[in-house]
Amino acid sequence: MTTITASTTAPPRARKLVGAGRRQWIGLIYVAPAVALVMVFFVIPLGMTAWMSLHNWPLMGEHTFIGLDNYWAILRDTRFWNALKFTGYYTVVVTIAIFAVAFPLAIFIEKPRPLTNLYRTFFFMPAVVGFASASLLWSWLLNVDSGLFSPAAYDLGLIDRKFNLLATFQPAFWSIIAMVVWKVAGFTMIILMTGLQSIPQDLQEAAVIDGAGPFARFRAITLPLMRRTLALALILSVAGSILAFDQFYIILRGGPRNQTLTAVYWIFNQSFVSFKLGYGAALSMVLLVILVALSLIQLWLLRKPEGLD
Amino acid sequence: MAQAISARGKLAARLARHSTGIIASLLFLAPIVWTALSAFKPAAEARLPPLPPWPTTGVSLENYATLNSFGDGLWVSAQNSIYVSVMTVLLSVIVSVLAGYGFSRFRFPFKDLFFVLILSTIMIPFQSILTPIFLVLTRLGLHNTLTGLVGVYVTLQLPFSIFMMRNAFDAVPREIEEAARMDGAGNATMLLKVMLPLVWPGVVTIALFAFLGAWNEFLAALVLMTDQSKFTLPVMMTALQSGRFGAIDWGAVQAGVTVMMVPCLILFLALQRFYIRGLMAGAVK
Numbered sequence: 001m002t003t004i005t006a007s008t009t010a011p012p013r014a015r016k017l018v019g020a021g022r023r024q025w026i027g028l029i030y031v032a033p034a035v036a037l038v039m040v041f042f043v044i045p046l047g048m049t050a051w052m053s054l055h056n057w058p059l060m061g062e063h064t065f066i067g068l069d070n071y072w073a074i075l076r077d078t079r080f081w082n083a084l085k086f087t088g089y090y091t092v093v094v095t096i097a098i099f100a101v102a103f104p105l106a107i108f109i110e111k112p113r114p115l116t117n118l119y120r121t122f123f124f125m126p127a128v129v130g131f132a133s134a135s136l137l138w139s140w141l142l143n144v145d146s147g148l149f150s151p152a153a154y155d156l157g158l159i160d161r162k163f164n165l166l167a168t169f170q171p172a173f174w175s176i177i178a179m180v181v182w183k184v185a186g187f188t189m190i191i192l193m194t195g196l197q198s199i200p201q202d203l204q205e206a207a208v209i210d211g212a213g214p215f216a217r218f219r220a221i222t223l224p225l226m227r228r229t230l231a232l233a234l235i236l237s238v239a240g241s242i243l244a245f246d247q248f249y250i251i252l253r254g255g256p257r258n259q260t261l262t263a264v265y266w267i268f269n270q271s272f273v274s275f276k277l278g279y280g281a282a283l284s285m286v287l288l289v290i291l292v293a294l295s296l297i298q299l300w301l302l303r304k305p306e307g308l309d
Numbered sequence: 310m311a312q313a314i315s316a317r318g319k320l321a322a323r324l325a326r327h328s329t330g331i332i333a334s335l336l337f338l339a340p341i342v343w344t345a346l347s348a349f350k351p352a353a354e355a356r357l358p359p360l361p362p363w364p365t366t367g368v369s370l371e372n373y374a375t376l377n378s379f380g381d382g383l384w385v386s387a388q389n390s391i392y393v394s395v396m397t398v399l400l401s402v403i404v405s406v407l408a409g410y411g412f413s414r415f416r417f418p419f420k421d422l423f424f425v426l427i428l429s430t431i432m433i434p435f436q437s438i439l440t441p442i443f444l445v446l447t448r449l450g451l452h453n454t455l456t457g458l459v460g461v462y463v464t465l466q467l468p469f470s471i472f473m474m475r476n477a478f479d480a481v482p483r484e485i486e487e488a489a490r491m492d493g494a495g496n497a498t499m500l501l502k503v504m505l506p507l508v509w510p511g512v513v514t515i516a517l518f519a520f521l522g523a524w525n526e527f528l529a530a531l532v533l534m535t536d537q538s539k540f541t542l543p544v545m546m547t548a549l550q551s552g553r554f555g556a557i558d559w560g561a562v563q564a565g566v567t568v569m570m571v572p573c574l575i576l577f578l579a580l581q582r583f584y585i586r587g588l589m590a591g592a593v594k
Contacts, residue, residue: 005375008369024415024417025417026411026417027411027412027414027415027416027420028417029411029416030408030411030413031408031411031412031423033404034404034407034408034423034427034467035423035426035427037460037463037467038430038464038467039465040445040449040460040464041464042430042438043426043447044445044465045438045441045442046433047440047447048439048445049437050441052441054310080463097580108326113326115327115330118334119330119333119334119460121338121578121581122334123333123334125337125338125341125577126337126576127523128521128573128574128577129570129573130527130543130569132527132546133525133543133566133573136543136546136550136562136566136569137340137341137566137570138340138563139562140344140562140563140566143559146559147559152359155359155360156360182337182340186337190588191588194588194589201375219334231407231547243436245436245528246527249547250527250547250550250571253337255426262529264436267436268532269440272440272443277440280440281440282395282442284438284439284440285437287434287436287437288437290430291432291433291434291437292433295432
């Protein structure tokens with residue numbers, strides 16, 4: 001009781017000034033551990049990446065300054081460009097596949113109906129499993145001799161010879177797509193669901209009264225009002241896919257015939273298998289520039305369209 | 310008549326709805342359940358056809374035992390994973406609560422700069438700065454140590470968890486703080502006794518994300534941990550699955566994958582609403 005009167009009767013300006021003077025340094029102490037961690041594990045490594053990319057930097061022995069030579073070497077590195085091309089192709093295909101599965105699921109679970117919560121939970125469960133676990137799991141499912149798909153199809157008499165899904169590019173690629181959609185669709189579904197739920201119900205009802213069919217309503221109301229949500233889901237999917245590594249390393253090891261090397265995989269290869277750290281850093285810089293550019297485009301996509309909320 | 314038709318139509322719609330739901334649920338759950346069940350097959354059964362998915366000649370822990378006899382064993386890797394995940398949770402909660410409180414309630418030099426700096430780390434993938442992180446850890450004497458890995462994981466969590474905590478503290482009315490201040494609460498009491506209980510849901514959310522992040526991370530652990538006794542579960546399992554320790558034993562792989570998945574699934578099922586809250590916070594941002 002007394003505290004309330006005291007705080008409301010004290011002259012606000014004087015109190016604020018006293019507080020501000022005393023509080024400043026304390027605030028700095030509170031954020032110091034976070035800032036220190038970001039400095040040590042982020043800012044310094046980021047600066048070093050740029051610095052290292054200008055050097056010939058083996059794991060052992062002296063490093064030497066070589067200017068832009070690493071970058072010139074990248075221009076001739078067909079493996080890297082192929083990896084980049086493959087990563088782009090994978091990103092486009094997997095993103096379309098994820099949306100094609102996640103959007104119908106989001107519509108399916110959007111409204112609270114009996115059992116909806118249960119379905120939501122079930123669809124989402126693979127999303128909390130790690131990419132490494134999911135990849136290991138699928139490497140078994142996809143295995144030609146001891147796995148599920150090929151031996152089960154053989155045992156059921158659907159195929160007359162066990163088929164190795166991972167031996168050639170197309171089946172291997174689509175196997176990975178299937179695995180990633182299985183793992184990620186639930187996550188995208190939840191994000192899209194929040195977008196669907198934020199659309200005012202009366203807007204839909206008004207459109208029904210105006211005689212708009214489901215397709216017209218989807219185009220005129222759902223899609224434009226979900227612009228930000230769609231952009232967010234797109235950003236997460238694209239950023240995640242461009243950095244894809246676990247599933248390609250664990251299931252395919254870059255094979256068949258190096259056709260599924262992703263950009264991160266090639267950087268990993270150059271840095272930690274061949275130990276060309278400077279060259280790996282230069283490759284990282286290229287990937288980093290691509291990703292920051294994409295982030296900026298995405299931020300531009302995310303800005304609020306005029307005239308809407 | 311019309312009523313009967315519409316009632317029948319409703320029933321049909323409901324049937325269609327639930328059969329879709331059940332089939333889709335099965336598609337999502339089958340690989341998880343299948344692996345968990347198969348892991349209990351005796352080793353001899355692994356050579357038999359994969360159908361049915363459950364063990365037919367008796368439940369066996371043989372696969373888990375095999376797994377434990379690989380390299381330094383399942384238990385060593387599991388301990389490493391538990392240590393790394395628990396430390397990541399503890400440290401990221403402590404660091405983020407402090408920072409969230411600082412950013413929410415105080416004015417100090419470089420405040421905006423620091424906040425933007427921490428948030429902007431989300432734009433730049435850690436995969437692209439892994440080589441120098443490796444060198445920084447070496448310089449700090451933390452190369453090939455679980456502590457070094459924890460440092461990396463905590464830093465990865467910071468943008469999300471500090472953003473989350475700052476918003477949580479922002480939502481606490483200032484009157485509560487002023488009242489406590491008048492009652493003579495010092496800085497430590499204020500944060501621990503007054504504020505922390507009020508932002509508890511946010512703390513659970515960031516702890517959950519920190520655990521899942523650390524438990525499931527693969528690339529950094531693969532690169533930074535060179536000593537087999539320091540492998541976390543995903544790295545150990547990958548070594549096993551790639552046949553580095555002899556022929557691949559798929560029964561052991563299933564057992565290992567089950568060990569990796571179960572804690573995530575249990576935590577998610579127990580803390581679903583905190584998980585969704587975190588996703589929403591990310592989505593609104």
